[in-house]
Amino acid sequence: MKEVHTDNIQVMKGLIYAKEDQLPLLKGDTETRERIEVLSSKNVLLLISDMKITDEELFILKKMYRASQNDPTRAESQYEVVWIPFAHRSTPWTHAKQDQFENCQLRMPWYSVYHPSMIDLAVITYIKKIWDFEENPILVLIDPEGKVINNNGLHIIWIWGGRAFPFTSSKEVELWEHETWTFEFLAGSIDAAIPIWKAEDNYMCLYGGGDMDWIKKFMTTAQRVAEATRIKLQILYVGKSSPGERIRENISTITVEKLSYSLQDLTLLWVFWERLKSMKQSKMQLKHTVQNDPIRHEINTILNFDEKDEGWAVFCRGSAMAMAKSEITLQCLTNFYLWRKYVNDQDFVIALNHYNRRISLAQLMES
Known part of the structure; x- marks a missing residue:
């Protein structure tokens, strides 16, 4: 994660299990599986949560994502969202858990990791310690060169939606400078x-x-x-x-x-x-x-x-x-x-x- 890259693919492969014979991503609205390369040259928003994420927590993000898909030529539409699901490894993976996971996937129109087992334990540890993930969902922004731009931009999107693109701290400062209490x-x-x-x-x-x-x-x-x-x-x-x-x-x-x-x-x-x-x-x-x-x-x-x-x-x-x-x-x-x-x-x-x-x-x- 600290190395300099020319694109984001190596970083994404480091986060998500991606052997050559795997299609680790599932597109929610089409239910098709994709390679990591589909994220190349894109800003990637990693939505990290457990499987208890609510419709309310997804509401603004879904609204913003669908608006971006309606006009993909806009600069602020040049991003993809990937859900990184957290599942507790201490308990068995049951049919009930599988159903809960699949229901979550179907509620998301963007990409998700095909199965939680494709997230390595070392990655889970990294996300918890470095990105401060605990219970509440976070949204980590990775730019087209694989650099982490924001450890959690979810609150910016809650306030301004798509206007907050590219969801950086500098954009947050800029938006506040032009905001008045109305x-x-x-x-x-x-x-x-x-x-x-x-x-x-x-x-x-x-x-x-x-x-x-x-x-x-x-x-x-x-x-x-x-x-x-x-x-x-x-x-x-x-x-x-x-x-x-x-x-x-x-x-x-x-x-x-x-x-x-x-x-x-x-x-x-x-x-x-x-x-x-x-x-x-x-x-x-x-x-x-x-x-x-x-x-x-x-x-x-x-x-x-x-x-x-x-x-x-x-x-x-x-x-x-x-x-x-x-x-x-x-x-x-x-x-x-x-x-x-x-x-x-x-x-x-x-x-x-x-x-x-x-x-x-x-x-x-x-x-």
């Missing part, structure tokens, strides 16, 4: 309605956490304020990072009672929270702190609300954003007729943010 960046592509709301110049709100009592109070008050100010307010519920039975019940109640929009697909809800966690991981790796990075501060705030199981809401229009936890949000909205007079600009989000700061400052001084 509603669209926070929400990602979790709902097709969001670009429409923005194009129609609506006020937009994401909210999550909280119990059903707070959700109903929040929605009733927010709708009352929207009517009083004659604004179009679109609201989307994104639940919690651990969507248990309570969140499923919340989504059901919100939908039946038509309180707001909500993410019906729990995979998309999982993606929303995983993106936020990936943003935090990326910022930490780049040594960006809460004190010196406004985006890191906003990410941490939402994740802290979630960790404490508090309700929270983010309001936005254009570039203006206001965010607060459950009781402050409700207090701001309830005192609507008081706080409007504190600002000359009658923009709802600017006024809300202004009053939010007044309340937060007052609470800080009291404490």
Whole structure:
């Protein structure tokens, strides 16, 4: 792995058992077997995981991979994905394990190693020690010359998808330099309605956490304020990072009672929270702190609300954003007729943010 190569084939053969009479790769969408040489001159993304990898963990990668296959002439499409399956050698390889492995292969449209036995024990040891693989999936990037460019670029793909190509640390830095904290960046592509709301110049709100009592109070008050100010307010519920039975019940109640929009697909809800966690991981790796990075501060705030199981809401229009936890949000909205007079600009989000700061400052001084 430390040697200089002119292509990636020797490195790939070192990682995957590849005798001349073997076809060590299986293409998931065609179920055809291939030689290692099919990866020549390509950037290779090694997806390393055990066989418990979930559909949620594959969601963004599959979406990005299929988009690249639709237009293979693009520079950002010049890569292949190979699944390196980890199987514990301490237990027998049973028919049940074989079925589980084959089911995983069929869920992946890219290449996978034909059988876990084609991964040598020395390779497993190397991946664990050098690439820090433990339980969670990692994505190792090897360039066309066989050089390891990134020991784990999965979090970059969670944040930006195919825009992150070639998935290097320098590309990660470049993307952050051009990123601003906007509603669209926070929400990602979790709902097709969001670009429409923005194009129609609506006020937009994401909210999550909280119990059903707070959700109903929040929605009733927010709708009352929207009517009083004659604004179009679109609201989307994104639940919690651990969507248990309570969140499923919340989504059901919100939908039946038509309180707001909500993410019906729990995979998309999982993606929303995983993106936020990936943003935090990326910022930490780049040594960006809460004190010196406004985006890191906003990410941490939402994740802290979630960790404490508090309700929270983010309001936005254009570039203006206001965010607060459950009781402050409700207090701001309830005192609507008081706080409007504190600002000359009658923009709802600017006024809300202004009053939010007044309340937060007052609470800080009291404490």
